[in-house]
Amino acid sequence: MSNVLHFNESLILKIDGQPEQNELLSILANQLYKQGYVKNTYKDAILEREAATPTGLYTENINVAIPHTDTKHVIEDAIVVAILDNPVKFARMDDPSSKIDVRIVIMLALSQPHGHIEMLQKVISFIQKQDVLEDILTHSENMDRVKSIITQYLL
Amino acid sequence: MKKILVACGNGVATSTVAGIKIREACENAGIPVEITQCKLMEVESKADNFDLVVTTGVFGGKVNTPVISGITFLTGVGVDKTIQEIIDKLNN
Numbered sequence: 001m002s003n004v005l006h007f008n009e010s011l012i013l014k015i016d017g018q019p020e021q022n023e024l025l026s027i028l029a030n031q032l033y034k035q036g037y038v039k040n041t042y043k044d045a046i047l048e049r050e051a052a053t054p055t056g057l058y059t060e061n062i063n064v065a066i067p068h069t070d071t072k073h074v075i076e077d078a079i080v081v082a083i084l085d086n087p088v089k090f091a092r093m094d095d096p097s098s099k100i101d102v103r104i105v106i107m108l109a110l111s112q113p114h115g116h117i118e119m120l121q122k123v124i125s126f127i128q129k130q131d132v133l134e135d136i137l138t139h140s141e142n143m144d145r146v147k148s149i150i151t152q153y154l155l
Numbered sequence: 156m157k158k159i160l161v162a163c164g165n166g167v168a169t170s171t172v173a174g175i176k177i178r179e180a181c182e183n184a185g186i187p188v189e190i191t192q193c194k195l196m197e198v199e200s201k202a203d204n205f206d207l208v209v210t211t212g213v214f215g216g217k218v219n220t221p222v223i224s225g226i227t228f229l230t231g232v233g234v235d236k237t238i239q240e241i242i243d244k245l246n247n
Contacts, residue, residue, distance in 0.1 A: 053164030053212050059230045068168050093212050094226035113167045114192060117175065124172045128231035
């Protein structure tokens with residue numbers, strides 16, 4: 001089993017318009033599927049998981065969601081990041097009855113439990129760097145800049 | 156040695172991060188801990204063997220072991236308070 005975690009600029013997407021949550025999750029899951037990192041069951045599993053145990057993280061400023069699902073749907077580990085022009089509603093992980101506006105989504109495809117500890121820590125500390133997230137959203141029309149900021153923190 | 160059960164939706168991602176931070180905080184406080192990860196749905200059957208349960212998602216069940224929310228390990232908002240709560244429970 002490969003231990004590589006795939007993440008590159010083609011896995012950083014800018015989403016315009018106003019997609020519903022399911023639509024957005026499908027776009028991201030399809031991106032992982034197209035690149036061969038997840039099975040064709042991954043998308044539905046992500047949608048089910050998000051409905052059952054949501055992943056919206058309420059930060060009091062720029063909220064982030066980190067959708068992920070069971071390891072059996074994953075072929076090779078990868079993450080895909082979405083910068084949203086308009087907020088998409090997610091339920092809070094710690095309070096599923098509350099919906100929050102999310103501007104950045106980091107979808108995780110992990111093939112083994114408890115793996116990629118370093119990467120997971122990077123993702124979580126990235127979410128906590130609110131000044132960096134603000135910078136990203138402020139300059140989201142310049143995707144080259146956004147991509148270079150994100151890869152600087154996540155790679 | 157105190158035993159802590161850390162649970163998240165599918166026991167794969169967020170409990171890993173929370174578990175590392177809990178271990179670090181407890182060691183800084185001079186409390187040796189053993190961390191075990193699991194899925195939220197496994198908490199009810201496992202909790203009795205632990206001194207404390209920390210969850211990143213919502214645990215709706217009933218167990219005798221104290222349960223604390225560990226969401227602040229992910230959001231960073233109010234994490235010091237959560238650490239203090241964990242230490243207090245373990246010292247209890």
